[in-house]
Amino acid sequence: MSVANEFKKGILYSALGKYSNVIIQLLVTGILSRLLTPADYGVVAVVNVFLVFFQMLADFGIGPAIIQYKDLNEKDIGSIFAFSIYLAVTLGLIFMSLGIPISNFYSNAVYQQICLILGVCVIFYALLVVPQSILLREKKFFNVNMVTIAANLASGVLSIVLAFAGFSYYALIIGNIAKAFVMFIIFFYQAKLKVTFKMSGAPLKKIYKFSKNQFAFNFINYFSRNLDKILIGRFFSENALAFYDKAYQVSLYPNQILTSVITPVIQPILSDYETEKSVIKKVYLKITLVLGTLGVPISVFLFFSSTEVVTFLFGNQWGGSIITFQILAVSVWVQMISSSTGAIFQSANRTDLLLLSGILSTALNIISIAIGIFLGKIEYVAAMIVLSFTLNFFMNNYLLMYRLFNATFKEYFKILIKPMIMGLLQIIFFLLLPELPFSNFFNLVVKGIGFMVIFLMGILVTGQGKLLKEFLGRRNKNK
Template identity: 50%
Template sequence: MSVKNDLRSGIIYNSVGKYSNVLITFIIQIILARLLSPSEFGIIAIINVFLVFFQLLVDFGIGPAIIQRDDLNKDEINHIYSFSVYFSVSLAVFFAFLGQPISTFYQNILLLKAVPLMSIALLFNGLTMVPQNLLLKQKKFKIVNMSQILGSFANGVISIVFAFLGYSYYALIFGNIARAIAQFAIYSASTRLTFNLRFSISPLVKIYKFAKNQLFFNIINYFSRNLDSILIGRYMPSNQLGYYDKAYQLSLYPNSIFTSVITSTIQPVFSSYETQLDKLKNGYFGIIKILANFGIPLSVFLFFSSSEFIIFLFGEQWVESISVFQILSASIWIQMLQSSTGGFFQSANRTDLLLLSGIMSTTLNIIGIILGVYLGSIYWVAIMILVTFSLNFIQTNYLLVHKAFGASVVDFYKILSKPIVIAILEIIIFLFLQNLNLGIFLNLLVKSVSFIIVLIVGLIITKQFKDFILLLKK
């Protein structure tokens, strides 16, 4: 199968899976935002900060290594799986005992029981790591995406039912557990991996070099992405973390909707072309062209429509999230373009450069977040995040395009020139529409239609429309 057919197949299944998954999750969040308070969401946001870190440790960098290495046989993968079972159980137990120190650090007694309960979700998430990546290696995108849809559905049903019954933030924990168990059941049935009480470490040694760099990058990137929630939760009221987290999560949805269907297929498809740098570069540039033409104008649209989005989706109790979302929306196009870089670093077997990029990104983000928290406002934190994301966009693409591909960075930035022209047209139109007073729904409808029309006109003016459609078909 050619790279084009592999990529197309992956994108088709990922599109069905991801869009269904995002839609289900989005509807769940809209319902729960009206059933639970910002403070209750803030408590779970604190737990999730630590949960995400432990899930990175559970992965141990093994997942991408399984995809990258073509010389792993069935027995070796079974030994790796056996190691992951022991490791997942150990980390889940350790996580459960962190309830007391986490509760003390955040001066919130509610975390004392909530953290150990969430360790159940951590355990089953860890157990799915090897089966899921094995399915991705085998390009069985259909099974992976269907399991994620069913997992999200289980999460939604359980969360909403328990929220209606008055279980407060526990409803969100029960939902996370239900999703993890559902996905574990499907992945296990699909791969039928064998657990060995005694396992060999030789397969782990074989993937160590790749996994090591990947793990270090994941840990560094974790602090880059989560330090804001850690510090806001510690030094500001939990409702402020709730407002910030809601805006931040909403700013991630364009990635989930428009890029994850592509990015999750990059390494499984392009890893076979590790030494063919021109093919990797052309693949990256083609994806960037699509994402930039949509992502940069989309950031403009969301910036000018932030108020309507927050109130329409979540209700009046979330108005303090509006300014944060407006600031973060200016970084959405950067997040969309950055989302594919990791897969190409991995495909080129340059996790050393991925690690270096992660170190630089984390350093800048830590400085920006600390400064934002010091200034005492979630709005300042959002501003600093926007600044550091912009700087990291420059250094990441220098390392990928120039160092990994051996290509010209100038050629990369030329791709962005026409999308910027379209964005300027969007700005002009939305400046005329900013004083609309038709009500939340009609305002949002008018702005959405205007965004689509100007986007199409912009593609025509910049003489990209036919090429853009052709590129999408390819």
Template identity: 50%
Template sequence: MNIKNELRNGILISAIGKYSNIIIQFFVLGILSRLLTPDEFGIVAIINVFLIFFTMLVDMGIGPAIIQNKSLNQKQLNGIFTFTILLSLFLSICFALLAKPIATFYNNVHLINVCIIMSFSLLTSGLNMVPQSVLLKQKRFFEVNAAQVISSIVSGIVGITLALNHFSYYAIVYSSIVRNLTMLIILYSQTNLKITKNIKKDDLSSIYAFSKNQFLFNFVNYFSRNLDSILIGKFISVRALAYYDKAYMLTLYPNQLLTSVITPVVQPILSEYEKQHKVIKQTYLSLTKILAFIGMPLTVFLFFTSKEIIYLLFGSQWTGSIPIFQILSLSIWIQMILSSTGSIFQSANRTDLLLLSGVLSALLNVSSIIVGAWTGSIKYLASILVLSFLVNFIQTNYLLMIKIFQDKQREFYKNLVDPLKISVLMLVVLAITNYFLGEASFLIQLTVKIIISLIIFILGMKFTGNYKIFHFILRNRKGEN
């Protein structure tokens, strides 16, 4: 099977699983958002910031390193798996011990019990890492996605049931633990991994060079992606954090719909072409073009439907999220394309440049977040952060096109011209529509805007001659090179 067919089949399997998972999550989140208050969501959002940091420490870049390294045998995998178990257990205990200091920092005693209980979520998440990476390495995308869907269903039922029985924010906490535990049971049963008594240094050194740079990238990237939540929760308010967190989460869903479907497939397949940079470059440009044609018009659509979407998904009690979502939606197309770049750096075995890109991004994002938090307004913070994403978009693609592919950046940016044309046309039409539908109900406004946006998108794809672009994913051509 050639690279295009492998990518297409992998992406289709991943898409079915991911979209099913997102539909389930949307359904569950919509119910929980009506059963729980923004303040209750804010409590969990604070702990999640620290949970993400410890999850990164557990990972240490080991997952991508397992996928990239083609010489690992079963004994080495067992040694790495055993190491991650011990590491997960140690870091989970450390996380639980930090419960009181975190609660003191935010002056909120409710955080103590939540933090202690969430340490179990950290433990189960860490145990999932190696089994999932092994299955992805073997290109068993169906098993991984099936596990994600099943675990979302089970955890969703648990979360809703607990919320209905007045468990408050603990409904979200226990739901997270159940999701990770269900994933662990399913994934582990699909592998031949065993716990070993002896962990050899060679087992870890075989992936050290790759995982070191990946971990350092994840480390600096954490602060550029999460410092905003830390500072908002501390210096503005828990409620403001809840509004911001909901808006930011919505801007990430397009990535989950597209790039999170593509990227788990890209590295396992492209890693076999590590020395063939031309193959990796062409794949990257093809993916970029697809993401631009979806991301740019989607950015415009979400900007003009922010109110309708917030009301539909979460209810009127989340009105405070609307202006934040509108601002952050401007970065959606940027984040979609940027989210695909990590797999390209990894596939070319240039995690050193991935680390450099992460450091540059972190410096800019952290500076922007600090300035935004200093203003005391989450609107200003969101606006400055969008500008930061744009600059990082430019520097990341410079490193890819110039340093790795040794090509001109013009070849990359010309992929954005036609998507920009369609997006500008959509912006003008939706702005006019917004003016004339100002007094209509949010459901009528949303319906009309969806229809208009789809018509403009389809006609735009036709008139720019790009309607065949999605055949990369959908068409099954025999003998294709």
């Protein structure tokens, strides 16, 4: 099967899963945001920062390594799974013990009990890494996405029931545990793994070089992506963290809706072409073209529709997120395009360059976040994050085009000209659009219709329709 056909099949199943999950997430979040307070979300946002860190530790770079190394046999994977069992239990116990220091850091004793409960969640997230990676390695995208839908649905229903019953932020916490449990049980069954507690060093050594760079990248990337939330929760307030976190989540929706249907299938497919850099480059440039065509106009729309988007999704009590979201919307297109770079490094077995990009990105993010915290408002933090994302975008593409593909920026930025023209058309439209006198919902509908009309005009003017079809494989007969 050609690369184009494999991508078409993988993206189809990925889209089915991702769009279903986004719909579930939007419905659940919309309901919970009206049942719970910003303070409740602030408490969960604080502990989620540490939960994400332990999920990263749980992966240990093992997941991508299993996908990349096709010569791992059943015995090798069994040994790696045994290692993940010991790792899961260890990480779970450590997380449970962190309640006291976290409570002291944030001056809130509630985190002691929360950490005890979420330690179970850490264990299940660690255990599902190997079986999920086996399914992705075998390109069983349909299975992975259907399981994720089932887990999100179970988690969402349970969280809503608990919120109605007055469980406050525990509704979100218990729902997260349910999601991890469901995913592990089904992934484990479908991967047909056998539980063993015997480990061999040979398979771990085999994946060490790849996984150590992947793990190191994940480790520093965690701080790069979460330091803002850690410091906002410490130096501002839980309410400020809730408003910032909600705005940040909404700014990620385009990634979840659009790019996340593409990025999960990149490494499982392109890892077969590890030595054929020209194939990988060709796919990357096409991905950049499609994501730019979608991302630039969407960034403009979200910037000019920030009030309507936030209040429609979460209600008027989340007005404190609007300006922050408007600022973050500027970087949506950058984040969309950048979301695929990690998988490209992995596919070419260049996790050393991935690690280097992570180090440079983290340094920039830390400096930017520190400046924003010093200035004293979440809006300043958001503005500095946008600046950091933009600079990282240039650095990552330097590593890809010059160091990996032996190409130049000229070849890369040439394909972004038409997406920028489409973005400019959107800017002109929204600047000329008069202030709308309707409710936020109807204002959003009007702006959305205008966005779609201008977007389709832009597609026709720039001729991007043909290129989008080519990316989807309808006219691509080559590898």
